[in-house]
Amino acid sequence: MVILVVRFYQLLFILLLLCTICLNGCWNSKELSDIALVTGMGFDKEKVDSQEVIMTSQVIIPKEHPSMAGAAESTSEENKPYTNLTQKGVSIFDAVRKTNAFYSNKQFWGHLKTVIIGKNAAKAGINSYMDFLIRDHELRRQAYILISEKKPETILGLMADMELIPSITMQGLVESARFSGFASSVNLQNFLSRLMSESTAPIAALVKTKKHEANALPHVYGTAIFSKGKQARLIGKLNEHETRGFLFVIGQVKSGIVSFKYPPTEEIVSIELLSNKVAIKPLFKKKGPVFQVTLKIIGALGEQLYLGDLTSFQAKAKLNRLFAQEVRREVMKSMAKAKKLKADIYGFGEIIYQKNPHYWQKIKKNWPEIFAKSEFDLKIKTRIKYSGLIIKSPISN
Amino acid sequence: MYKTQKLVQNTSIKGASYLINYFGRLMRFIQYGRNKQVLAKYVKIKQVLSTSLSENLTTFREIMGSSYDIKMREFVIGNSEQTKGAVVYIEVLTDREAINQNIIKPLIYDVHLYDLQPDRIEMRQIQNMIISESISGITSDFDELVEACLYGNVLLLVDGCQEAMMIEAQGWESRGIEQPETEIVIRGPREAFTEVLNQNISLIRRKVNNPNLRLQIHKIGRQTKTRVCTVYIEGIVNPKLINEVNSRLKGIDTDAILESGYIEQFIEDESISPFPTISHSEKPDIIVAKILEGRIAIVVDGTPFVLALPMFFVEVFQTAEDYYIRPFYATFLRIIRVMAFFLSTLSPALYVALSTYNQELIPTSLIITMAGAKQGTPFPAVIDVLIMVITFEIIREAGVRLPRAVGQAISIVGALVIGEEAVSAGLVGAPVVIVIAITAISSFVIPAQINIIILLRFIYITLAGLFGFFGIMLGLVGMIIHLAGLRSFGIPYLAPFAPLEPQGLKDSIVRLPFWGIFFRPPFLGKINRQRRAPQQKPQPDQQNN
Numbered sequence: 001m002v003i004l005v006v007r008f009y010q011l012l013f014i015l016l017l018l019c020t021i022c023l024n025g026c027w028n029s030k031e032l033s034d035i036a037l038v039t040g041m042g043f044d045k046e047k048v049d050s051q052e053v054i055m056t057s058q059v060i061i062p063k064e065h066p067s068m069a070g071a072a073e074s075t076s077e078e079n080k081p082y083t084n085l086t087q088k089g090v091s092i093f094d095a096v097r098k099t100n101a102f103y104s105n106k107q108f109w110g111h112l113k114t115v116i117i118g119k120n121a122a123k124a125g126i127n128s129y130m131d132f133l134i135r136d137h138e139l140r141r142q143a144y145i146l147i148s149e150k151k152p153e154t155i156l157g158l159m160a161d162m163e164l165i166p167s168i169t170m171q172g173l174v175e176s177a178r179f180s181g182f183a184s185s186v187n188l189q190n191f192l193s194r195l196m197s198e199s200t201a202p203i204a205a206l207v208k209t210k211k212h213e214a215n216a217l218p219h220v221y222g223t224a225i226f227s228k229g230k231q232a233r234l235i236g237k238l239n240e241h242e243t244r245g246f247l248f249v250i251g252q253v254k255s256g257i258v259s260f261k262y263p264p265t266e267e268i269v270s271i272e273l274l275s276n277k278v279a280i281k282p283l284f285k286k287k288g289p290v291f292q293v294t295l296k297i298i299g300a301l302g303e304q305l306y307l308g309d310l311t312s313f314q315a316k317a318k319l320n321r322l323f324a325q326e327v328r329r330e331v332m333k334s335m336a337k338a339k340k341l342k343a344d345i346y347g348f349g350e351i352i353y354q355k356n357p358h359y360w361q362k363i364k365k366n367w368p369e370i371f372a373k374s375e376f377d378l379k380i381k382t383r384i385k386y387s388g389l390i391i392k393s394p395i396s397n
Numbered sequence: 398m399y400k401t402q403k404l405v406q407n408t409s410i411k412g413a414s415y416l417i418n419y420f421g422r423l424m425r426f427i428q429y430g431r432n433k434q435v436l437a438k439y440v441k442i443k444q445v446l447s448t449s450l451s452e453n454l455t456t457f458r459e460i461m462g463s464s465y466d467i468k469m470r471e472f473v474i475g476n477s478e479q480t481k482g483a484v485v486y487i488e489v490l491t492d493r494e495a496i497n498q499n500i501i502k503p504l505i506y507d508v509h510l511y512d513l514q515p516d517r518i519e520m521r522q523i524q525n526m527i528i529s530e531s532i533s534g535i536t537s538d539f540d541e542l543v544e545a546c547l548y549g550n551v552l553l554l555v556d557g558c559q560e561a562m563m564i565e566a567q568g569w570e571s572r573g574i575e576q577p578e579t580e581i582v583i584r585g586p587r588e589a590f591t592e593v594l595n596q597n598i599s600l601i602r603r604k605v606n607n608p609n610l611r612l613q614i615h616k617i618g619r620q621t622k623t624r625v626c627t628v629y630i631e632g633i634v635n636p637k638l639i640n641e642v643n644s645r646l647k648g649i650d651t652d653a654i655l656e657s658g659y660i661e662q663f664i665e666d667e668s669i670s671p672f673p674t675i676s677h678s679e680k681p682d683i684i685v686a687k688i689l690e691g692r693i694a695i696v697v698d699g700t701p702f703v704l705a706l707p708m709f710f711v712e713v714f715q716t717a718e719d720y721y722i723r724p725f726y727a728t729f730l731r732i733i734r735v736m737a738f739f740l741s742t743l744s745p746a747l748y749v750a751l752s753t754y755n756q757e758l759i760p761t762s763l764i765i766t767m768a769g770a771k772q773g774t775p776f777p778a779v780i781d782v783l784i785m786v787i788t789f790e791i792i793r794e795a796g797v798r799l800p801r802a803v804g805q806a807i808s809i810v811g812a813l814v815i816g817e818e819a820v821s822a823g824l825v826g827a828p829v830v831i832v833i834a835i836t837a838i839s840s841f842v843i844p845a846q847i848n849i850i851i852l853l854r855f856i857y858i859t860l861a862g863l864f865g866f867f868g869i870m871l872g873l874v875g876m877i878i879h880l881a882g883l884r885s886f887g888i889p890y891l892a893p894f895a896p897l898e899p900q901g902l903k904d905s906i907v908r909l910p911f912w913g914i915f916f917r918p919p920f921l922g923k924i925n926r927q928r929r930a931p932q933q934k935p936q937p938d939q940q941n942n
Binding site: 028029030031032033035037039060062063065067068081108110111113138140168 | 754757766768772773774865
């Protein structure tokens with residue numbers, strides 16, 4: 001009898017050992033057919049001071065995607081390859097889980113492309129809502145952040161022609177903004193590092209709708225500026241040219257067209273930007289820090305409506321001067337706006353901290369005021385490297 | 398309360414020890430059995446021959462039984478009618494023409510030419526003067542005589558002599574030398590080994606015209622007494638290796654050796670491993686190349702597959718043709734083979750891990766398609782993959798074993814089942830089919846080692862299904878630890894990589910031109926490492942410039 005009991009426990013022990021091998025691994029596995037791919041999310045509030053958050057997540061319906069065999073050729077309202085799930089909640093995660101009441105698949109956030117934040121939520125402050133985006137293990141910080149005047153669900157419902165899923169369209173638009181320099185592309189990682197910095201103000205791109213024939217199309221432009229402090233609140237905007245001025249200073253203009261009038265005939269000349277290098281040197285004066293900003297910009301003659309020869313030595317010097325003047329105008333405009341908002345969007349505070357930490361300790365308390373009063377010594381060196389396939393306009397005499 | 402706790406604790410410790418015990422018992426069950434094997438001894442009536450011919454023939458008849466092919470022909474030597482002689486041979490193993498012309502005829506007609514006295518004839522005299530066939534010996538030992546007879550020798554007995562002569566007059570039907578079935582080359586010799594030992598040895602001898610080529614014959618198998626021949630080159634091979642191989646071969650005590658695989662399983666270092674530590678080939682050029690590198694070949698009578706040992710793991714990725722074509726392309730092909738090895742073992746597991754654990758690693762546009770294909774299929778991804786892998790293996794095995802004429806039907810059914818119907822029936826998604834197709838095609842790149850790949854594939858699929866990428870990494874680490882621990886006749890299996898042997902790397906995954914490789918592979922041919930003169934790179938004559 002005793003032997004039987006012992007044998008039973010032995011058998012049980014072996015079975016339990018086998019169970020540990022077989023049962024523990026699958027806890028985290030999710031089948032592809034059970035997950036809902038979220039590529040875009042947006043959140044807003046009804047009013048600036050309302051408690052509840054309105055959360056929209058854009059979920060892909062793979063069967064309707066044109067890459068699948070059997071999906072409809074043309075997409076109409078009935079068979080869109082995505083659906084927007086909107087739900088109110090006291091927190092974002094709360095709203096997300098409430099959607100499971102009418103959408104069975106569990107949302108999977110690993111492929112999030114865009115986060116659209118509504119105007120009201122942005123004005124109320126977004127620090128608290130960022131928590132979910134950092135805390136959740138599925139999320140990756142490559143999603144672009146866009147601030148919208150309209151409701152996020154409207155923006156997430158705009159169909160563009162090339163890509164059928166609006167959130168992926170939006171990702172493409174932000175990424176292509178680097179060819180014009182007219183919108184700052186900020187992903188979650190950039191946004192968070194600015195949010196966590198002592199002095200640098202968080203920024204994001206803006207999105208609005210634009211009428212195009214019968215449809216409304218999304219339009220990504222400019223820069224939204226947030227305040228520092230406990231809650232990052234939307235305090236101002238930079239328009240397209242101010243944005244490029246700002247991007248020149250942080251050295252992120254990868255490409256773009258700078259157009260200006262060529263004096264004698266006041267006809268337009270366009271320069272394509274090829275490279276943009278910045279050197280910022282802070283000088284610690286008694287009255288406050290002075291920043292020596294040196295821009296080295298290389299461009300190519302892209303188009304001239306002026307019919308004269310611009311490749312001569314004198315013309316080139318003049319062209320360089322005008323080019324630098326135009327760049328300076330854009331940079332100064334952005335700086336005026338930033339100073340007015342007392343928002344250090346350039347990260348000058350960080351530069352001071354790196355160069356002279358003791359000095360930074362002294363001034364960091366009232367850095368916004370100091371930033372607003374500090375001087376900028378802007379030097380712009382331009383060079384026009386190429387003139388394309390022709391030297392002067394072929395139709396000129 | 399306390400007691401039960403203690404009982405549980407005790408049993409858990411005891412359980413572990415019993416688990417080990419069960420394993421030990423299992424191993425004992427596999428390894429040991431009671432030695433009940435009965436020797437196939439013939440009835441030993443006498444150890445040595447007697448002087449009486451009729452008595453000897455009776456003994457032979459008793460030993461060999463009354464099989465129809467055993468012939469005993471008595472005749473009279475010379476024309477004196479005084480001395481009788483007899484030949485004993487097995488008809489199907491001997492050349493009848495040779496026996497008649499070269500043994501019986503001279504004994505009957507030519508004895509008087511030599512001034513022999515038929516009444517006092519001696520074996521030496523017959524050997525020296527009469528028999529023109531080659532003679533393997535003269536003995537009076539019955540065991541030896543019977544054995545010689547069974548290998549196709551003709552035994553000549555003379556009345557009054559206490560000795561018998563063993564005359565080599567073998568002759569039997571065998572197939573000719575054909576093209577290899579398993580190792581096909583585009584450039585390189587096209588001959589392959591056959592089932593006949595001597596023919597195989599001749600194929601090797603013809604390539605190495607060197608007196609140092611040594612052959613050692615072993616007779617293994619209680620019932621079959623199969624001839625097993627070790628081939629090596631004296632002066633290149635490590636003498637310790639020869640001793641080791643000989644002692645392992647001598648240790649084999651089995652009833653039969655029907656193929657070289659029997660030998661392989663008895664003498665390999667690590668039997669419980671999916672990886673082979675002895676290579677085999679049916680092409681003489683490969684075997685000769687291995688002998689020249691300081692290895693030992695084992696030729697087994699009755700099979701075209703010749704063993705070569707020791708073996709490195711890199712040899713899995715090498716073919717004979719690598720050395721016949723130019724080095725750049727050879728290196729490229731070896732890299733392709735390594736890639737195919739990993740693709741074939743890992744791709745189904747990677748698919749499982751990616752699609753059930755790490756969806757964020759798949760590009761968005763791909764995951765949309767994959768999710769769309771997965772929708773509506775009933776099983777989890779692991780089961781999908783297992784179904785398809787097993788289906789493919791069944792189809793492949795059916796294709797290998799079936800007669801050629803029916804084989805085509807299998808490929809049509811297989812293409813339909815795997816390619817089309819599984820998807821349209823909603824059993825699995827289309828991406829699974831693609832993964833299986835890549836897996837299957839890749840596994841054919843290394844046809845000789847397909848068995849390792851298939852076994853590992855199942856292990857990795859299971860691990861990926863249970864633990865995702867963590868499981869795959871676990872499996873890979875385990876595989877590398879296992880490989881690093883393997884030895885082939887005392888030589889590390891992963892050489893020249895681990896332990897690192899820079900000279901050996903010249904002919905591993907990379908193959909340098911021949912003027913760059915001037916040493917034999919590491920650990921082989923220790924006493925004679927250099928195989929070529931260095932600085933043989935073709936270049937213009939310096940003096941004529």
